[in-house]
Amino acid sequence: MSHRMGRKFDQHQILREKDPWDVARNLFDVALEFALLGYIDTATELFVLFESFSKGCKSSWSPGLYFAWEATGLWPASVPAEERTPGALSKLETERILWKRETNATKEGLAKLIATATGEGKMDAWGDAQIRPDDLTAAIDLALFMGEKEKALEVLQTFADNFHSTWVDLSKSRQVWQLLKDKALANAIGVDEEKVAALQTKVFETFKERLEKGARRIFKDTPMKDLIKMCNENTLKNAVWEEMDVDDPDEPPDTILHEGATKEKIAALEKKLGHELPDDYKEFLSLTNGMESYWNGFYGEPKLLGTDAVHVFDASEQQEIWNEASVDIVYIPNLGVKVDWAILDRVIQVNDGGEDSKFVWLVEPEYGKKIGASFFAAYAQLNELQRQHVNRLLEYFHAGKEEAMAVEWQICVWCPRTLDLTIYHSWREFLEYLAGDTAKEDILDEEDEEGRLMHSHDIFAYQLR
Structure with missing residues (x-):
């Protein structure tokens, strides 16, 4: 999904993200980075915040957090x-780090390990040092194990200079938290304490609001014609045309919209499909008969089809793929029993996507009711405690069990490459998300005031300098 291509901490995206488990993964990554910078109390607060939403989150946490809590004593009460x-x-320590420690425990061995980890001064095709994060982590771990603190601080500076590509590996060393707990990495990067304090508050309040109130529909009251206009204007403003599906990136189009479809064309499409279409989708077609490739913050999405190209599609093979991969169709994790989903052999494909990109389908109410029947047949097998848990999540995701059972038209967005399956409850809701995604600017080459790359997609630390 496109939100994964934005900044690591993106308040706008977090507040509108439908899937709380994607929110959780983002929260975990943000918390770990705070811990690496030495703000372990902030990481712990985020851990406790998510625990209040779901007790099943601990398995997703990095072992680095346990090493951080060991180093500081800031253990959450829930950790037995x-x-x-x-x-x-000790069982959480990485075998490779331990092996490197055992086989290189001399000054000569440490020097050789550091040279290997830093590419022996060689540069890659982009002029960056050829860093090997796993060996660099083993090197700083070994330096601290040998009592070579000054050498460890030298290695830590290499981490600071390449934090965007090394932060995950760094967290795996149990030894390194001796330095990290005292903000040694934050000092090496040169973060500003005032900026950190402001971000801490913003991060906590953002995740708290999202987890307590659910996804926010920011454009819920925006007229359809304005949503379409936003998609068009944002794409024209923000798109990197080399990443878009256009004939000539040097001559981008003046618009991605089309003249609206007539009532006759829409009626002819309904006759071809053998089914009446939802009102909000027909309104969309009447305003623009399809939409060319639109920007998602990183690349162009497949175009939305016009009335002459929308067609019925058998999605059963794609359904087999997500069933085999255990992809959640609805956001009810750990149901505990197998759900025998109805076969998705008829959907209405409304975009030009495929297996190498992304499908967008309208799912008819008849199939939606079959989905509901499949789910609640499995629900009936749960015990009372399990039902209470599921009811809570149904309230959170769907405004309650009754709303979840009243399934009408659904919009299914399926990306086979990333195994992402997202369900929207109306075409309008889907379009609201498009309007938000197209507003994202390309940040891959984003620089700070001194011309340094910030690598905002991977880390937020460089934004705090």
């Missing part, structure tokens, strides 16, 4: 004593 013992923590 047996998980805090030296023996339990």
Whole structure:
């Protein structure tokens, strides 16, 4: 999904993200980066915040957080004593780091490991050092294990200079938290404490609002014609045309919209499909009969088809793919029993996507009712405690069980490459998300005031300098 291509912490996207488990993954990454910078109390607050929403989140946390809590004693109350013992923590250490420690535990071995980790001074095709993050982590771990603190600080500076590509590996060293807990990395990067404080508040309040109130429909009251206008204007403003599906990137189009479809064309499409279309989709077609490739913040999405090209599609093979991959169709994790979903052998394909890009389908109410029947047949097998858990999530995702059962038209967006399956409850809701996505600017080459790349997609630390 396109939101994964924006900034690592994107308040706008978090507040409108439909899937709370995507929100959770983002929260985990943000918390770990705060911990690496030495703000372990902030990371712990985020952990506790998500725990209040779901007790099943701990398995997704990096072992680095456990090492951070060991180094500071800031253990969340929910982590049992047996998980805090030296023996339990030693099981979380990476075997490669331990092996490198055992086989290079001399000054000569350390020097050789550092040289290997930094590419022996070689540069890649883009002029960057050929850093090997796993070996660099083993090197700083070994330096601290040997008591070579000054050498460890030198290696830490290399991490600071290449934090966007090394931060995940760095967290895996149990030894390195001796330095990180005292903000050694933050100092090496040169973060501004006032900027950190402002971000801490913003991060906590954003995730708290999202988890407590659910996804926000920012453009809920925006007229359809204005949503379409936003998609067009945002794409023309923000798109990197080399990444768009256009004939000549040097001569981008003046618009991605088309003349609206007549009532006769829409009626002819309904006759061809053998089914009446939802009112909001017909309104869309009447305003623009399809839409050319639109920007999603990183590249162009497949165009939306006009009345002459919209067609019926058998999605059963695609359904087999997501079933085999255990992709959630609805946002109800850990149901505990198998759901025998109805076969999705008829959908209405409304975009020009395919297996190498993304499908957008209208799913008719008849199939939606079959989905509901499949789900609630499995729901009936749950015990009372399990039902209470599912009811809570149904309230969170669908405004309750009754609303979840009243399934009408659904918009299904399926990306086979990334195994992302997102369901929207109306065409209008789908279009609201498009309007938000097209507003994202390309940030891959974003620089700070001194001309340094910020790597905002991977980290937020460089924005705090």
